[in-house]
Amino acid sequence: MTPPPARPATGRWIEDWDPEDEDFWQRSGRRTARRNLALSVLAEHIGFSVWSMWSVLVLFMSPEIGFAFTPSEKFLLVVVPTLVGAALRLPYSYAVTRFGGRNWTVFASAVLLVPALAAFWFIRQPGTDLWVFLLIGALCGLGGGNFASSMTNITALFPQRLQGWALGINAGGGNLGVAAVQLIGLLVLATAGSAHPSYVIAAYLPLIVVSSVLAAWKMDNFAAVRGAPGAQREAARNPHTWIISLLYVGTFGSFIGYGFAFGLVLQSQFGATPFEAAQYTFLGPLLGSFFRPVGGLLSDRFGGARVTLATFCAMAAGTGLLLMASAQSSYALFLGGFTLLFVLTGIGNGSTYKLIPAVFARQAQDAVTSGRDAEQAFARARRLSGAVVGIAGAVGGLGGVGVNLVFRSAYSGPVKSGEPAFTAFLAFYAVCILTTWAVYLRRRPAAPAGDGRDAAAAAAGSARTEASRV
Known part of the structure; x- marks a missing residue:
């Protein structure tokens, strides 16, 4: 058999891609996958920064610079991009399977110039109506869709045993965009004062161009990422899709919701000034982003369900x-x-x-045990995993909308305190704890003694090993 080329032509469609083949992976696959991962992280990072930019800009918007918006209106300004970003994750996840990882990354990066330039112009126009900023915020939601397309692309590039690490690095690097834009906001407040929010936006205009050019120059399209017709519909019929999406509401919904609202919560709860709020808002998203790969690595070793259960218990505390x-x-x-x-x-x-x-690999393993062809079973698992990444990402992003709406309701009410919001979050984490334990950690019935696997299952050995670590 003729081995795949050691270095595929950059930007071309790569038809032969089998990361589970250890020889191929060591010879050329690892290098190609990591190059695409690095550029994917860059594009997603900038997308997250643009998406979460309004969590910083609202701290600047005061009557002193011509924007007399109420706390409720400011919360609305962070809700809108969260909502649009979540809604776009499903079509973005599909788009990368239709147009290719490189092609879609180039487009998804370049299009961010539209909301960035609009925000840069109108934030310097005192008295601009709220609806204008709401429209720009909605366009900034385009950056939130980048997460789903990036994760769907990366899922197919790495072998099963490394997917926890790869997805963690990809998502963590993207999540850092929330902390990065907040840190830039702090630097602007510390050096130029609260009268220059446009400086925050200006920092990202050249970065958007650089990211788009690098993606066009160095990334690849992979045939393995192409979704078979109906993959998302098939995934939507699988109950695990919605169970995992519920859990992702609790984790990512909390991360992005808290990240967008943290500064406003400090202002509303304790009367913090913009500079006082900005001093701390970047720290939480920064640490959360750095610890996302840790969650993937721990799950590679101990199982995603165990780590998820322990995490929700700690989140309740x-x-x-x-x-x-x-x-x-x-x-x-x-x-x-x-x-x-x-x-x-x-x-x-x-x-x-x-x-x-891991869950879909385990389903494939069960199918092989029942006599199904191993190669087809694990190919289906990989295809469904990519589809579920998009669905769970979209639903999880909607969790961020819920967090901000709950905060908006709590601080707009007669008490003007976050306690009703925190009580609601605590109840939801309790639901997630029970769901994780009941679905993924209760003892499963013993498997039949004869597994019925044929020789083709050997190529999926590493995937079967990881499937046992749900």
Whole structure:
């Protein structure tokens, strides 16, 4: 058999891609996959920054620079991009299977110039109506869709045993975009003051161009990423798709919802100034992003379900700290509790996404045990995993919308406190704990003694090993 080329032509469609073949992986596959991963992380990182930009810009918007928006209107400005970004994740996940990883990354990166340039112009026009910023915020939601297309692409590029690591690096690098734009906001506040929000946006205009050019120059399209017709419909009929999506609401929904709202919560709960809020808002998303690969690595070793269960238990405890801090009006304890929650959401994001390939690999293993062809069974598992990445990403993003709406309701009410919101989050984490245990950790019935696998199953050996670590 003629081996695949050691270095495929960049930008061309790569038809032969089998990361489970160890010889191919060591000879050329690993290098190609890692190059595409690095550029995918860059594009997704900038997409996240544009998506979450309004969590920073609202801290600048005050009557002193011509924007007399209420706290409720500011919460609305962070809800809109969250909603649009979540809604776009499903079509973005499909688009990468239709147009290819390189082609779609180039488009998804370049199109971010539209909302960035619009925001740069109108944020310098005092008295601009709220609806204009809501429209620009909706366009910034395009950056949120990048996550789903990037993750769908990366899922097919790495062998099963490395998917927890690869997905964690990809998602963690993207999540860092939330912390990065908030850190830039802090630097602008510290050096230029609160009258220049356009400086935050200006920092990203050249980065968007660089990301688009690098993707066009160095990335590849992979035939393995192409989705078979009806893959998303088939995935939608599988109950595990919606169970994992529910858990991802608890992890990623919390991460992105807290990341967008943290600065406004500090202003509303403790009357923090823009500079005081910006001093801390970047820290939580930064730690959460760094710990996402840790969640993937822990799941590679101990199983995604165990790590996810432990994470939700700890998140419930962290939410209890926030309730205590709110009751005592303790700024330090409040910051500590929120920082802990960000770290835990990062770990949970990695472990929950690790469940996707592991659960479908286990279903493939069960199919082989029942006499199905191993190669077809594991090919189906990989195809469904890519589809579920998009669905779970979209539903999880909607969780961020819910978090911000709950905060908006809590701080717009007569009490103007976050305690009702934290109580609601605590109840939801309890649901996630019970769901994880009941579906993925209760003892399964013993498998039949004869497994009935044929020789073709040998090529999927590593996938079967990982399937046991759900």
